[in-house]
Amino acid sequence: MFFAYSPEALYRAALLYCYSFLSTRQTSMLMRTFKKAHSVWYAPLAELMRAGLQETPATRLIEARKKLNPETIAEELNKKEIQILCIEDPSYPPLLKQLYDAPIALFFRGTLAPHAFSQSLAVVGTRKITPYGRHVISLIVPALAHAGITIVSGMALGSDGFAHTAALDASGTTIAFLGSGIDDDSLYPRSHVPLAHRIIENGGAILSEYPPGTLPLRHHFPVRNRLIAGSTMGVLVTEAAEDSGSLITARLSLEYGRDVFAIPGPIYAPLSIGPNKLIQMGAHAVIAADDILTMLDISSLQELPFENIKPPREALSSNEQKIISALATRPLHVDEVITASMLENKTALTLLTMLELNGHIKHLGNHVYAAI
Known part of the structure; x- marks a missing residue:
């Protein structure tokens, strides 16, 4: 998969590569002054300092230009299937934009729909x-x-x-x-x-x-x-x-x-x-x-997929009901389930498997089960 990055996104990525000496607040401050990451990247020392950056990070930023190349960054990001999400992009979390130290860009892998963070x-x-x-x-x-x-x-x-x-x-x-x-x-x-x-x-x-x-x-x-x-x-x-x-x-x-x-x-x-x-x-x-x-004022649940529909508990056998009753108040280790239900080991283990398959209980790991 090949990602085409805009020049602005790549210069913002270059600024993120400078995280060890350039904080999020500082990059945001520079962007407010220069408007474009390209302008920040190539600004002379005096202009960086007039924008509010101290001499040490400003000098280190100028030194970083000699080692960091936006084209090289693009190659590395593409090789690792990493995309760049700028703060103006529709998929950038809208609530995150409200923060005074919101990142000017983020690296991401995967899928980010414009509504991903709406709920x-x-x-x-x-x-x-x-x-x-x-x-x-x-x-x-x-x-x-x-x-x-x-x-x-x-x-x-x-x-x-x-x-x-x-x-x-x-x-x-x-x-x-x-x-x-x-x-x-x-x-x-x-x-x-x-x-x-x-x-x-x-x-x-x-x-x-x-x-x-x-x-x-x-x-x-x-x-x-x-x-x-x-x-x-x-x-x-x-x-x-x-x-x-x-x-x-x-x-x-x-x-x-x-x-x-x-x-x-x-x-x-x-x-x-x-x-x-x-x-x-x-x-x-x-x-x-x-x-x-x-x-959160979210009133309606989406319809559950068919495979999550489970038979009613009234339809369970008496032995299955014993296991459900044992798990009614808290998760239990399999040994505790066997003791509480008073079933034989083999019977209890078989029923635990069937109840889990039918969606009545869940295996939490380490032989601990819980009712759903």
């Missing part, structure tokens, strides 16, 4: 996801996806990855903002490279303001979080410790005037401290997808 929600949480967190996401995210909401997250381990996967499994659209480059060699975490490919192949996208080859340095992620918060209508925090980075995203959402949603949890659970405190501070407590849809 979008960030779903974030701990990397150390629990069965409770998995169960919550598996209940809420598919319903949001069926309502036409784009699920946005950061593709991190744990809650982020599970949210992306739940949206994909529901045939929904999901988008990831990364704190690294988006070329295959830079994708992080490495175990989520297949997930990134699945997002791209199923009508979603991965985006970053960092050029290809950028390592996932620790300080990139709080900066990345503003893109997740700024591009969406609101954020749902599923599980988070008191010092979790997910709370940074929630705080930014509040600053940007977005809705903040949180999943309440047991007061003794360390990973429910973050959401519970958010609720204390005024976040919307969520126990079902409808709570979010109502707040």
Whole structure:
């Protein structure tokens, strides 16, 4: 696949390559003065400094011109199937444009329809996801996806990855903002490279303001979080410790005037401290997808695909009902299911498989099951 980049897009990309010494605020300031990235790129030192840039970054920008060539950048981006999204483009997140430090451009792979962010929600949480967190996401995210909401997250381990996967499994659209480059060699975490490919192949996208080859340095992620918060209508925090980075995203959402949603949890659970405190501070407590849809004024769910229609529970056998009853209040390990249902091992394992195939329960991993 070959992408044709406009000269303006390539000069903006060149400025993004200078991220190590040129901040987003500085590039935005320069664009307000010079109007075109080409003019910024070739401005003499004195003009750069008159525009408000300090001497050190201005000198480094001039030095960068000797090493960076827009034509070479175009070749690299094409080779890695990376496109450039400028802030004026119709597909650029409209809410993100409102930020004073909105990137002048973003790198992306995949598909970005003009309406991709028109109904979008960030779903974030701990990397150390629990069965409770998995169960919550598996209940809420598919319903949001069926309502036409784009699920946005950061593709991190744990809650982020599970949210992306739940949206994909529901045939929904999901988008990831990364704190690294988006070329295959830079994708992080490495175990989520297949997930990134699945997002791209199923009508979603991965985006970053960092050029290809950028390592996932620790300080990139709080900066990345503003893109997740700024591009969406609101954020749902599923599980988070008191010092979790997910709370940074929630705080930014509040600053940007977005809705903040949180999943309440047991007061003794360390990973429910973050959401519970958010609720204390005024976040919307969520126990079902409808709570979010109502707040976002999205009233009608799209019709579920035929394959998601499951037989009514009244039609289940008495043994199947025993397993459903065992899972009624919380997810359980298979051993706990067998104990609670008082069924033989072989019978219980067979019924668990059939109930999962028919859409009544979900395997959350590590032999833990939850009712749907």
